[in-house]
Amino acid sequence: MPKLPNTLSFRLTLWYSSSFVVFLAASLLILLVLIDAILEDRIDEELIEEINEFRELYKTEGIERVKTEIDLEGKTGDISEIFLRLLTSNGEQIHSSDLTHWEGITTVQSILEKISEDETEILLLSVEFQSQEEETRVAYGLIGPELILNIGESTEDKEEIMEILFIVFTAMFVIAVPIIATIGWFIARKNVVGIEEINRAAIDIKSGQFNRRVSIENQHDEIQTLANTFNKMAERINQLITEMREMIDNIAHDLRSPLARIRAISENALSRESSKEEYQSAAENTLEECDRMIQMVNNTLDVAEAEAGVTEREKEEINLANLIEEACELFEPVAEEKNVVLTFTLNTSCYLNGNRQSLQRMASNLLDNAIKYTKPNTSVDIKLDKDSNLIKISISDKGEGIPTQSQHRIFDRFYRCDSSRSKEGSGLGLSYAKAVARSHGGDIILENSSKQGSTFVISLPI
Ligand code: ADP
Numbered sequence: 042m043p044k045l046p047n048t049l050s051f052r053l054t055l056w057y058s059s060s061f062v063v064f065l066a067a068s069l070l071i072l073l074v075l076i077d078a079i080l081e082d083r084i085d086e087e088l089i090e091e092i093n094e095f096r097e098l099y100k101t102e103g104i105e106r107v108k109t110e111i112d113l114e115g116k117t118g119d120i121s122e123i124f125l126r127l128l129t130s131n132g133e134q135i136h137s138s139d140l141t142h143w144e145g146i147t148t149v150q151s152i153l154e155k156i157s158e159d160e161t162e163i164l165l166l167s168v169e170f171q172s173q174e175e176e177t178r179v180a181y182g183l184i185g186p187e188l189i190l191n192i193g194e195s196t197e198d199k200e201e202i203m204e205i206l207f208i209v210f211t212a213m214f215v216i217a218v219p220i221i222a223t224i225g226w227f228i229a230r231k232n233v234v235g236i237e238e239i240n241r242a243a244i245d246i247k248s249g250q251f252n253r254r255v256s257i258e259n260q261h262d263e264i265q266t267l268a269n270t271f272n273k274m275a276e277r278i279n280q281l282i283t284e285m286r287e288m289i290d291n292i293a294h295d296l297r298s299p300l301a302r303i304r305a306i307s308e309n310a311l312s313r314e315s316s317k318e319e320y321q322s323a324a325e326n327t328l329e330e331c332d333r334m335i336q337m338v339n340n341t342l343d344v345a346e347a348e349a350g351v352t353e354r355e356k357e358e359i360n361l362a363n364l365i366e367e368a369c370e371l372f373e374p375v376a377e378e379k380n381v382v383l384t385f386t387l388n389t390s391c392y393l394n395g396n397r398q399s400l401q402r403m404a405s406n407l408l409d410n411a412i413k414y415t416k417p418n419t420s421v422d423i424k425l426d427k428d429s430n431l432i433k434i435s436i437s438d439k440g441e442g443i444p445t446q447s448q449h450r451i452f453d454r455f456y457r458c459d460s461s462r463s464k465e466g467s468g469l470g471l472s473y474a475k476a477v478a479r480s481h482g483g484d485i486i487l488e489n490s491s492k493q494g495s496t497f498v499i500s501l502p503i
Pocket of ligand 1 (some may be wrong): 052191259406410411414415439440442445451452456457458459460461466467468469470471472
């Protein structure tokens with residue numbers, strides 16, 4: 042097992058949590074900056090509104106009323122948080138509210154000059170007073186000829202709100218991070234559990250448990266797809282191993298008989314004094330058995346070669362009706378011996394670009410089987426026809442049929458039905474035929490098989 046920091050669950054959780062922390066911190070920071078800007082805007086709006094009201098008051102009721110209003114506001118408002126001053130354009134203070142909390146209050150001449158130029162402009166700025174803990178927003182505005190109103194408002198309330206918000210956001214952050222990390226850990230584990238199960242299954246299969254499968258259900262995601270694919274792959278591997286084992290069993294079985302016979306012949310020849318003719322016969326029999334084994338090995342190599350495919354160089358245009366007739370001619374004597382009639386329904390315009398020799402052997406293998414397994418005094422029917430894309434050759438016999446449990450195996454190398462073991466053959470004929478059909482882009486199937494006989498169909502693309 043990998044160490045915790047190297048595990049996928051840990052890394053996913055770390056990624057997930059750090060992304061969330063960065064996102065949450067950035068969001069809260071942006072929110073704080075925005076709220077701060079909004080609150081400052083509010084203060085500015087209030088100051089502007091106030092100056093506009095004083096402008097109106099001056100216009101309608103004159104300077105004395107303005108002074109009274111300044112006194113009134115000074116009394117009703119908190120004098121530590123707000124101040125009002127009436128100035129001339131050269132900075133002389135005409136009137137003001139109580140300025141005891143606004144130590145060091147001054148006026149910059151350039152500001153007054155700027156304000157005097159435009160009677161609609163209101164100038165806003167932030168100023169720090171020694172006697173005030175927080176910044177003060179200050180506004181200047183011309184309310185009459187040569188008459189400037191200067192108002193200041195402390196940002197203490199705003200800063201208090203910001204401080205509370207900061208504490209709330211920090212608390213939210215501190216609480217949210219462990220919760221999110223825990224959720225992230227569970228999500229990561231949920232996904233990784235599937236991968237771990239696949240890993241365990243792979244280890245079990247490696248140690249020889251070929252029937253082991255991954256059991257993940259209801260995940261409906263990539264992990265489930267991976268598990269399904271893994272199971273299919275394991276199934277296929279298991280199937281191939283079983284087939285290989287059976288093939289090796291079959292080869293061993295098929296080699297054992299000729300080898301046992303050769304041994305018996307040799308043993309017999311050595312065990313007693315024999316005549317020249319007897320030794321000659323023993324040597325002939327040994328040769329025959331050896332030829333049979335060589336034939337079997339050659340057939341195996343031929344199947345492998347056919348499976349490798351046919352190159353363009355080896356192909357030519359072939360009239361299949363002719364090819365089938367030629368193949369049947371070779372089997373006429375065997376068929377006659379069994380009193381089997383070969384019947385033909387051949388479409389003579391079926392042409393194919395293929396390898397003559399291998400196609401001929403493919404047809405021969407099927408004909409050989411059909412004649413071998415059909416009952417005596419019956420017929421083998423051969424049909425050749427085509428549609429727009431496929432040429433079909435069907436070969437039907439009237440034999441005992443192939444047992445259902447063997448039907449899916451007959452194309453496997455060295456496979457022979459139990460009932461056929463007494464007959465001559467190596468179990469390679471059909472696998473060779475199928476390999477040839479496939480190397481020409483086609484296939485062979487056992488279309489039907491019953492007690493009344495079997496029909497094999499070869500389909501080849503035109
Ligand atoms: P074999 O050399 O044994 O004929 P094949 O590969 O040609 O090998 O066939 C495999 C097995 O399929 C045979 O052993 C036989 O049991 C069965 N088989 C093939 N063709 C027929 C058929 N026409 N009727 C019945 N059984 C068949």
